[in-house]
Amino acid sequence: MSATAVRLAGITKRFGAVTANDGIDLAVRAGTVHGVLGENGAGKSTLMKILFGMIRPDEGTIEIDGKRVELRSSADALAQGIGMVQQHFSLVGPFTVVENLILGRDSRALWRRWLAPLPLSAARERARELSERFGFGLDADARCQDLSVGARQKVEIVKALWAGATILVLDEPTAALSPPEAEELYALLERLRADGTTVILISHKLPEILRLCDRVTVLRDGKVVGTREIDRADMDAISRAGVEADLVHLMIGRERPTVPERHPRELAPVLSVRGLTDGGRIGPVDLEVAGGEIVAVVGVEGNGQSALVDLLTGVVRAKAGSIVLDGAELAGRSTLARLRAGLAHIPEDRHAQAVAEEMSLIDNASIGFTTGAPFAPTRLWLSKAKRRRLAEAIIRDRSVRTPGPDAPMRSLSGGNQQKLVVGRELARAPRLMIAAQPTRGLDIASTTAVHEALMKLRAAGAGVLLLSLDLTEVFAISDRIVVIRQGVLVGEVATDRADPERLGAWMSGAAGGEEAA
Amino acid sequence: SSSGTPTATESADEFVWTMVTDQAGLGDKGFNDLAKLGIDQSAEELGGKAQVLQSSDQSQYVTNLQQAISTGSTVTTAVGFLLADAIVEVAQANPDELFTIIDSEALDEAGTPLPNVAGVLFKEQEAAFLAGIVAGLTTESDTIGFVGGMEIPAVQRFYSGFAAGIESVNPDATVTAAYVGSFADSAKAKELALGFYDQGADIVMDVAGGGGIGVFDAAKQLGDGHWVVSTDTCKVDLAPDNFLTSAVKDVAGAVLRENTAAAEGTFEGGTVTLGLADGGVGLCQENIDSLSSDILTVVDTATTAISDGTLVPPATPEELAEFTAPAL
Amino acid sequence: MSARVSSRRTRIDEELLRESLEINRRGHNGWRAEVLARAAAAGGTAAGRILSFVLTVLAAVIVSLPLVYLSGGDGALALDALIAGSWGSPIAAAETLVQTVPLLISGLAVALAFHAGLFNIGVEGQLVVGALSAGIVGATLPLPGPILIVVCVAAGAAGGALWALIPALLKAYRGVHEVVTTIMMNYIAFNLSTFLVSPSGPFVSSSQPSATEKIPIEARLPILVPGTRLHAGLILAIVLVIAVAWYLYRTPGGFSLRLTGANPRAARGAGISVPQTILRAMLLSGALAGLAGAVQVLGLFGRYFDAFSPGYGFDAIAVALLGALSPVGIAAAALFFGTLDSSAVYLQAQAGVSREMVGVVSGLVVGFVAAQPAILRLLRRLRARKARTRPNPSPDDLDRVLATVVPVPLADPDDAISHGLAETEATR
Amino acid sequence: MSILSMSLVIAAIHLAVPIILPLLGGLISERSGVMNIALEGMMLVGGLTAVVFSFLTGDPWLGLAAAAVSGLISGAALALLTVTLRANQVVASTAINLVGAGLTAALVPIIWGTDGTTPSVAKIPPFVVPGLSELPVVGQLFRELTLVDYGTFVLVVGVWWVLFRTDTGLRLRACGESAESADSAGIDVVRTRFVAVALSGAFAALGGAYLSIVILDAFQAGMTQGRGYLALAALVFGKWRVWPGVAACVVFGLADALALRSQIVAPDIPHDLLLAMPYILALVALATFVGKGTAPAAVGKEFARA
Numbered sequence A: 001m002s003a004t005a006v007r008l009a010g011i012t013k014r015f016g017a018v019t020a021n022d023g024i025d026l027a028v029r030a031g032t033v034h035g036v037l038g039e040n041g042a043g044k045s046t047l048m049k050i051l052f053g054m055i056r057p058d059e060g061t062i063e064i065d066g067k068r069v070e071l072r073s074s075a076d077a078l079a080q081g082i083g084m085v086q087q088h089f090s091l092v093g094p095f096t097v098v099e100n101l102i103l104g105r106d107s108r109a110l111w112r113r114w115l116a117p118l119p120l121s122a123a124r125e126r127a128r129e130l131s132e133r134f135g136f137g138l139d140a141d142a143r144c145q146d147l148s149v150g151a152r153q154k155v156e157i158v159k160a161l162w163a164g165a166t167i168l169v170l171d172e173p174t175a176a177l178s179p180p181e182a183e184e185l186y187a188l189l190e191r192l193r194a195d196g197t198t199v200i201l202i203s204h205k206l207p208e209i210l211r212l213c214d215r216v217t218v219l220r221d222g223k224v225v226g227t228r229e230i231d232r233a234d235m236d237a238i239s240r241a242g243v244e245a246d247l248v249h250l251m252i253g254r255e256r257p258t259v260p261e262r263h264p265r266e267l268a269p270v271l272s273v274r275g276l277t278d279g280g281r282i283g284p285v286d287l288e289v290a291g292g293e294i295v296a297v298v299g300v301e302g303n304g305q306s307a308l309v310d311l312l313t314g315v316v317r318a319k320a321g322s323i324v325l326d327g328a329e330l331a332g333r334s335t336l337a338r339l340r341a342g343l344a345h346i347p348e349d350r351h352a353q354a355v356a357e358e359m360s361l362i363d364n365a366s367i368g369f370t371t372g373a374p375f376a377p378t379r380l381w382l383s384k385a386k387r388r389r390l391a392e393a394i395i396r397d398r399s400v401r402t403p404g405p406d407a408p409m410r411s412l413s414g415g416n417q418q419k420l421v422v423g424r425e426l427a428r429a430p431r432l433m434i435a436a437q438p439t440r441g442l443d444i445a446s447t448t449a450v451h452e453a454l455m456k457l458r459a460a461g462a463g464v465l466l467l468s469l470d471l472t473e474v475f476a477i478s479d480r481i482v483v484i485r486q487g488v489l490v491g492e493v494a495t496d497r498a499d500p501e502r503l504g505a506w507m508s509g510a511a512g513g514e515e516a517a
Numbered sequence B: 001s002s003s004g005t006p007t008a009t010e011s012a013d014e015f016v017w018t019m020v021t022d023q024a025g026l027g028d029k030g031f032n033d034l035a036k037l038g039i040d041q042s043a044e045e046l047g048g049k050a051q052v053l054q055s056s057d058q059s060q061y062v063t064n065l066q067q068a069i070s071t072g073s074t075v076t077t078a079v080g081f082l083l084a085d086a087i088v089e090v091a092q093a094n095p096d097e098l099f100t101i102i103d104s105e106a107l108d109e110a111g112t113p114l115p116n117v118a119g120v121l122f123k124e125q126e127a128a129f130l131a132g133i134v135a136g137l138t139t140e141s142d143t144i145g146f147v148g149g150m151e152i153p154a155v156q157r158f159y160s161g162f163a164a165g166i167e168s169v170n171p172d173a174t175v176t177a178a179y180v181g182s183f184a185d186s187a188k189a190k191e192l193a194l195g196f197y198d199q200g201a202d203i204v205m206d207v208a209g210g211g212g213i214g215v216f217d218a219a220k221q222l223g224d225g226h227w228v229v230s231t232d233t234c235k236v237d238l239a240p241d242n243f244l245t246s247a248v249k250d251v252a253g254a255v256l257r258e259n260t261a262a263a264e265g266t267f268e269g270g271t272v273t274l275g276l277a278d279g280g281v282g283l284c285q286e287n288i289d290s291l292s293s294d295i296l297t298v299v300d301t302a303t304t305a306i307s308d309g310t311l312v313p314p315a316t317p318e319e320l321a322e323f324t325a326p327a328l
Numbered sequence C: 001m002s003a004r005v006s007s008r009r010t011r012i013d014e015e016l017l018r019e020s021l022e023i024n025r026r027g028h029n030g031w032r033a034e035v036l037a038r039a040a041a042a043g044g045t046a047a048g049r050i051l052s053f054v055l056t057v058l059a060a061v062i063v064s065l066p067l068v069y070l071s072g073g074d075g076a077l078a079l080d081a082l083i084a085g086s087w088g089s090p091i092a093a094a095e096t097l098v099q100t101v102p103l104l105i106s107g108l109a110v111a112l113a114f115h116a117g118l119f120n121i122g123v124e125g126q127l128v129v130g131a132l133s134a135g136i137v138g139a140t141l142p143l144p145g146p147i148l149i150v151v152c153v154a155a156g157a158a159g160g161a162l163w164a165l166i167p168a169l170l171k172a173y174r175g176v177h178e179v180v181t182t183i184m185m186n187y188i189a190f191n192l193s194t195f196l197v198s199p200s201g202p203f204v205s206s207s208q209p210s211a212t213e214k215i216p217i218e219a220r221l222p223i224l225v226p227g228t229r230l231h232a233g234l235i236l237a238i239v240l241v242i243a244v245a246w247y248l249y250r251t252p253g254g255f256s257l258r259l260t261g262a263n264p265r266a267a268r269g270a271g272i273s274v275p276q277t278i279l280r281a282m283l284l285s286g287a288l289a290g291l292a293g294a295v296q297v298l299g300l301f302g303r304y305f306d307a308f309s310p311g312y313g314f315d316a317i318a319v320a321l322l323g324a325l326s327p328v329g330i331a332a333a334a335l336f337f338g339t340l341d342s343s344a345v346y347l348q349a350q351a352g353v354s355r356e357m358v359g360v361v362s363g364l365v366v367g368f369v370a371a372q373p374a375i376l377r378l379l380r381r382l383r384a385r386k387a388r389t390r391p392n393p394s395p396d397d398l399d400r401v402l403a404t405v406v407p408v409p410l411a412d413p414d415d416a417i418s419h420g421l422a423e424t425e426a427t428r
Numbered sequence D: 001m002s003i004l005s006m007s008l009v010i011a012a013i014h015l016a017v018p019i020i021l022p023l024l025g026g027l028i029s030e031r032s033g034v035m036n037i038a039l040e041g042m043m044l045v046g047g048l049t050a051v052v053f054s055f056l057t058g059d060p061w062l063g064l065a066a067a068a069v070s071g072l073i074s075g076a077a078l079a080l081l082t083v084t085l086r087a088n089q090v091v092a093s094t095a096i097n098l099v100g101a102g103l104t105a106a107l108v109p110i111i112w113g114t115d116g117t118t119p120s121v122a123k124i125p126p127f128v129v130p131g132l133s134e135l136p137v138v139g140q141l142f143r144e145l146t147l148v149d150y151g152t153f154v155l156v157v158g159v160w161w162v163l164f165r166t167d168t169g170l171r172l173r174a175c176g177e178s179a180e181s182a183d184s185a186g187i188d189v190v191r192t193r194f195v196a197v198a199l200s201g202a203f204a205a206l207g208g209a210y211l212s213i214v215i216l217d218a219f220q221a222g223m224t225q226g227r228g229y230l231a232l233a234a235l236v237f238g239k240w241r242v243w244p245g246v247a248a249c250v251v252f253g254l255a256d257a258l259a260l261r262s263q264i265v266a267p268d269i270p271h272d273l274l275l276a277m278p279y280i281l282a283l284v285a286l287a288t289f290v291g292k293g294t295a296p297a298a299v300g301k302e303f304a305r306a
């Protein structure tokens, strides 16, 4: 059909004992969207970093537009017209949007780069142009660290396209986007394809893969296990289900695990929040969660979900309002007291809030368990042996892939880190679990495992407050959905009566909002 | 002392003249370098070899003194009062070894001097008094500065004698002391001296240790009419046009004297205090001819009075406060 | 699913707890085998460390030989003096330990703060104030000997902690960077201590300038080996190594401290008060620094001397990092620096190496040790390449040596420092 | 007598410049992500080199140039250890400090045969600014300052401009904030940091040379007296920014000058306490209005590509 834009041949990369890529061959046709699928740790990001010059392969060759190239650094890749959006943000936080966009792109003579002022106004103009063309609405002079995750994602995309990339690599670009934002991205990718740009898309979300990709390659344990053409034009519900099942089978070697059915239950309130406010950005919030109920809070990033969680966990002190958990008032109490009263929390930002990367798995598993028996019966004794057992139990229960409990947390892949965090929070025997983006970046099997765990909690009579951007997830496991906008809950709906389209509009404050109940 | 004064038993070419410094060490153009001169002269005149062990910190004093002994040192000279405790410890443990300590005495628990240690103290105030006379008679602005490194007793003796000398010949002149806070910061010493000159002083006394080159540099920079009075050694060459005089301490002579005594078997422990009368301190002789005969006359008068004990220059600020200037 | 809750008990899933205990019971070959396995691993690591360490020092010494000749020293004698002067005789060994003690204790002080994410450059000032406090108390309080020792040691710790208090408060409650405040506190400590024992100062000895009066012999730390200067400070230092290790790794407080250093937000989410933890870490670090100073006064000098410290508190930073912030590693690193310090005296006297040149040699050794992880990485890579190009890898002698050496650099504190230096947020 | 005079201003400048120059060095290095606490050792190397070359050539300007080169070399040594070999930055700095202090002290007797202090050499002369030096009061300033003082000001402006207004600065700061981000933007992190650390050595060395051949005319072992560490404090005090950092140095210089001179006019106040005043005031300032600052996020972290 069309020419081959990218050809990877025999790519092998080892990290110590781990072989992340094992003789991978991959050909991407020009002007198409090529999906790359695989479980956590399958080697997707490694392969793309090799294509972007950030990692040197141990073996293998790369061809761009039919020409063999040596990519020694991302500068080389950029020069070849490759742009990449990393799985983890690669923006410089304290820099403004426009500074991030022109970073490393100045091609003037060396002395000019040392002496002449940055061409900021021209760049600002171009940034505005691009942002407008994609409907992003970016503020070129905002500091990236102040932006919401979604906005940062958009900056990453603009940055990748800045130099007019003809090959665009996107590593899980929608993991942090709300559904309306993801829609915008899909539209953008369609447009880019139409313009002739070649796109490589990594994702764990099958629906978006099926919707966008012309062809999909599945990796498992560093090897290509299959490539499938996708006929997007001719895809009905049945053939879609067939392709999905096929891909899942390729990815994990078995059928898609299923989430247990939800059964209606007798409900007694576990959490009751009244008039909660931080005196500014958020509230007053009224919210009930019953035992045996999963309540999803949905909203576009930046509407106060994080702030609400901070108030509930006690990391930020409320100005007014009450938080009653199992009949006990928690509003004035410390975070520790709240944990003791039965609160557990899977934070949305794993790196920043949940784990200490340099500490061992044992230490990370025991965060929040170190005051009081059984691990710390006195202030002079914190049992290591018992903490090791706890870590081992969590590792086994949640199938965390690790060399052992003494390994540092940083040696785990993101998905496995998340599993450990989930296991740790479940170990608190919570009455109320606050789960914020609990499956962000997780592969299908791990996602299912987390969902199972939350369902099990529900079955045991605990309440779950789910904060998620992933509507598929919300529809899969929640009983009730509340919508948050600009710091207040603007309405709620039972999940089985909710409609994704309307929910999206509601979240973004467009038409049709308030009347649902 | 009473029972068996220790003596050196080696022959001349086996002599080892050792010097142990405190952490300041060589290169101060002051008393450490003078002590070095003393042991070099000892090797030259008495035979044997000279060696220097520099300490880099307080905890090394004892080990350095012990090292000196184990290398066969004939007399080990500890330079600086900070070594007093260490020398007592080592000398008591090695009663057959000979030691000298400069600027301190070595006393046992009962307060009696150890028999195998010669403690050499200097009456810096006597030399400083003479320097004060020179300064008091030279100043035209009647404003005189004093740049000290840190306020330790030796520096106080210099200051008290200097101020008393000035007062004795020029009651109208004021002398003010200021300190750098270190004996090694020549940049700050220079700024302090510049400050004095800026405030109208035409003479500044330098007791800033290694930082003293800063005081000289200040005077050199400002040129004629800005004088420096220095300490320990002559230092004419640092600024020939600005050097007025120096209150010198004959550390080299004292070291040589104790070493000679050891070589000749007449070494005696105990404390000696050297002043003008024994030539242990005095004015710099290198440029003495450049001073006017009027000044030299007064200096001679004072020297006589101090030597025969009729004039006792103050050694501390308290003594200075009570000091009544004699007519000279 | 059940949960037991009481105020002294962590809330935990009892089922999971039971299950985890079962893992224990069913455990492979029981705890004995596990302990043995872990000891064997640790032993292998230690052997590798020692070997690679010796090689590193040798390399540094060889590089510095030309310099030694340049400065008029005798290279052959120098090598000999380096060993003989530090470990060649019981007295030399005792002296090496004497030099080790202050570095070890102040290294622990630096490390404790580092574990909480704090860069305490103020250990030097805290050490001076600790020494000063011990010296003043020892010279002025008319207490019987043994009691006075305890009071002096306590005064040293308290003095050091006091000196850390202002930076601690400013850091914990106002977020002021501890590097600048502790540097300021250092200068204030130096000036204050100079003043207190200056001729017009209140605590100066009548017979010894720039020092306090002597502390009665009975109130000094006892000498451990007669005929040497090795004092009970060594025992205190060893106890402190164990205590700090215990505190950091075996107490809830130490866990909070490490977690706060590694990720303050995670700590806060787990109910730990970050400001309080910072305060505690800084005060403990200051107290350790103060102890280091007090030990020099009570064990070695018998009185406070102004400027007694050649910068122990600054060397301690290198000691702590060289020891990879682990108490045992710090003990090893302090012993290493102590060895260099005590051989300095010998090098000067026996080999004519000036004290300045000794400084150069120790700098080169430190540099080589710093570069060691990189050199080892390089060797590892070469070995890996070699192994790959050979169809049938059979470990030859070199490979066997490298196998022990390569995976275990003496210390690779990079990770520790990077998270140690990460800004600890103290927002409430 | 008043202590407020032009010569106080000059003293403050003389005391501030040898902190400002290493501050600029530290700023460049830390902004690129490498913690440099070896400023002190690099200053000493620069101070001695300046004197050696002024002694050999009789031209203090050649001394100054040689000092800068010596700083590049000691900076490159630190860069080799920390950037290329990825050694721990504090331990490597300690090594440079030890070698710098030891070598400079050891070389003086090897070169001149005297311990501690070198002989006097030609120093940088004051630069009399035509016209301005005739002015009353401020004229003194324009008679006594040297071209190095003016040059320092130019360097401050230059460092500020390059760091915060040019592409080179943007790249350098990106390496200091997030090496991975910089790398993925196509920046050679290792090379950028290497150059930054080497340059930081040159700045520190100029600071040392300022002490030895601008203020004085000789080198003295250990003459920097902790100014390298003070520069580090000013760096933090100024929150890793150029102008606030320079302001902190100027405040230190002025406070030092005042502490020295107030002894002259107020001899009754215990001088040890006066000498501690600048540091006490700095603490008070930090406690009251300066507040918290954030280091470049990647300082202290090594970077290596897989």
Ligand SMILES: Nc1ncnc2c1ncn2[C@@H]1O[C@H](COP(=O)(O)OP(=O)(O)OP(=O)(O)O)[C@@H](O)[C@H]1O
Pocket (backbone or CB within 6 Å): A015, A018, A019, A020, A038, A039, A040, A041, A042, A043, A044, A045, A046, A047, A087, A411, A412, A413, A414, A415, A441, A443, D306
């Ligand atoms: N720099 C590294 N050092 C060591 N191991 C690494 C490194 N980068 C990746 N790995 C390992 O290589 C394997 C592949 O990782 P990679 O990030 O490519 O997975 P992925 O498919 O992108 O997974 P995910 O879906 O979680 O993003 C994993 O086992 C991972 O732990």
Ligand SMILES: Nc1ncnc2c1ncn2[C@@H]1O[C@H](COP(=O)(O)OP(=O)(O)OP(=O)(O)O)[C@@H](O)[C@H]1O
Pocket (backbone or CB within 6 Å): A146, A147, A148, A149, A150, A281, A300, A301, A302, A303, A304, A305, A306, A307, A308
């Ligand atoms: N300290 C602050 N002062 C003022 N506004 C803030 C502050 N922090 C966040 N905001 C803004 O308040 C809004 C709500 O912030 P919050 O962090 O709770 O939102 P969020 O939905 O969790 O999004 P994100 O996680 O992306 O920040 C956002 O628009 C955010 O930019």
Ligand SMILES: [Mg+2]
Pocket (backbone or CB within 6 Å): A044, A045, A046, A087, A171
């Ligand atoms: Mg990935």
Ligand SMILES: [Mg+2]
Pocket (backbone or CB within 6 Å): A301, A302, A305, A306, A348
């Ligand atoms: Mg959020």
